[in-house]
Amino acid sequence: MLLSRKAEEEQKVNFELNEDEEMLKAVVERFVADRYDVERRRSYLNEEAGYSADNWSVLAELGVLAVPFSDEDGGLGLDATALSVIFQALGAGIVVEPVLESAILPGLYIAAGLAGDLRDDWVAGLISGERRVAMARQEMTLRDPALPRETTVRSNGDDVTIEGEKAYAIAGGMADGFIVSAIGEDGVEALFLIPADAEGLDTREWRLADGSFTASLTLEGVTIPASNRLAIDDADQQRIETLASLARSSEALGIMGAMFNETLEYLRTREQFGMPLGKFQAVQHRMAGQYALLEQSRALIELAVVSENSPEFAANTDGARAFIAENALELGHEMIQLHGGMGVTDELAIGQGHKRLLVLSRWPEAPLVTLDRYAGAL
Known part of the structure; x- marks a missing residue:
């Protein structure tokens, strides 16, 4: 049966950015141009938090931290397209501020899982940049699902008490709070918001391969109100994790593009044997192969973005992540x-970018784990 003209128009995929998305893209690109180069990036990594507190405030003022949050929460209420556009631009500058891990990801969990003033205060603080929260779910036994989780929670009247250790909390050293997973007495895993100054909570900072900070947590009798438990269903959690995965892959795509463009310029100007390196056919073939990988990665990101409101969103995002994590x-x-x-x-953006790609390719899981999940969804 032939489709009507209206139906044909509805089936067309529009890859053009709308006015809000174009504005955000321009804003982030200007932020990168004004505040980032190789030397300044290195100086930011050497600051106490592992990034610039001033840059963090600017990103909040520009609305970058508010992108996926609803209008009612003071956010911009934008979709996956805007999120991807922003993180591609941040990736192109190899920006060190943990926009996803310290604001957007935990903020979406808090917005979906908490209620009342507790929820509103933390969400508002994250959007404004006044508060930062780190996700603390990974444990040393996480690679083997057969092993029991070490972090447990037990009821204590109107409170709960949490015991255990967490191996990774990205940018956790300067966090105002943590979202911690723990196994209850009923064997069910739950998430809890724990203030960083909670008695019995100890953090130890260390650096990842890209120079950014993470932290390990020790929880010894940490007692918090039971209302700090996040009541979040599986569908909301999957959507949040899918958006986070899309953001990380988009950041990687931005880094890939920046590294490719810088190398292309280098090959045009660096001479060997009396001619630019880019004139050698072997070099041209190698660059052509990498350009193909770059465009495949871009196409997979676009496929994920346009499927946001379909049942294939999570699978398409997994497919993009599995491909990009390896090929980046x-x-x-x-x-x-x-x-x-x-x-x-570290004197070149190439070296810095590659270290960041190394972390993104392995966090929060190995590419083969993502690939297995993607294959299972087909």
Whole structure:
């Protein structure tokens, strides 16, 4: 049966950004241009938090931290397209501020899982940049599902008491609170918002491969109100995690594009044997192969974005993440090779970008885990 003209129009996929998305893209690109270069990025990593407190305030003022939150919460109420656009722009600058891990991801969990003044105060604080929260779910036994979780929670009247350890809490050293997972007496895992100054909570900071901070947590008799438990259903949790995965993959795509463009410019200007390196056919073929990977990655991100309101959103995002996590590292290796030995140094954005891609490719899970989940959804 032939489709009507109206039906044909409805089936067309529109990849053009709307006015709000174009504005956000321009705002973040200007932020990167004004505040980021190789030396300044290194200086930000050496600050107490591992990023710039001033930059954090600016990002909040620009509305970057507010993108996915509802209008009622003081957010911008924008969709996956805007989120992807912003993180591609942040990735292009290899921005070190933990926009996703300290604001957007925990904020979406709190908005969906808490209620009343507790919810509103924390969400408002995250959007304004006045508060930061770290997710603390990973444990040393997490790689083996057969092993029991070590962090437990037990009821204590109107309170709950949590005991255990968490291996990773990205940017946790400067967090005002943590969202911690724990196994209850009924064997069911739940999430709890724990203030950073809670008695019995100890944090230890250390650096990841890209120079950013993470923290491990020790919880010894940490007692909080039972109302700090996040009542969040599986559908909301899956959507939040899908948006977070899309943001990380979009950041990786932005880094890939920046590394490719910088290498392309280098090959046009660096001369060897009396001609630019880019004139050699072998080099051209290697760059052409990496350009194909870059465009495949971009296409997979676009597929995920346009499927946001369909049942395939999570699967398409997993597919994009599985592909990008592996191939981003290949592209990084190639860009380093084409630069020579200086490509691995922190004096070039190439080396810094590759280290960030290494972390993104392994966090929060290995690419094969994502690939298995994607294959299971087909």
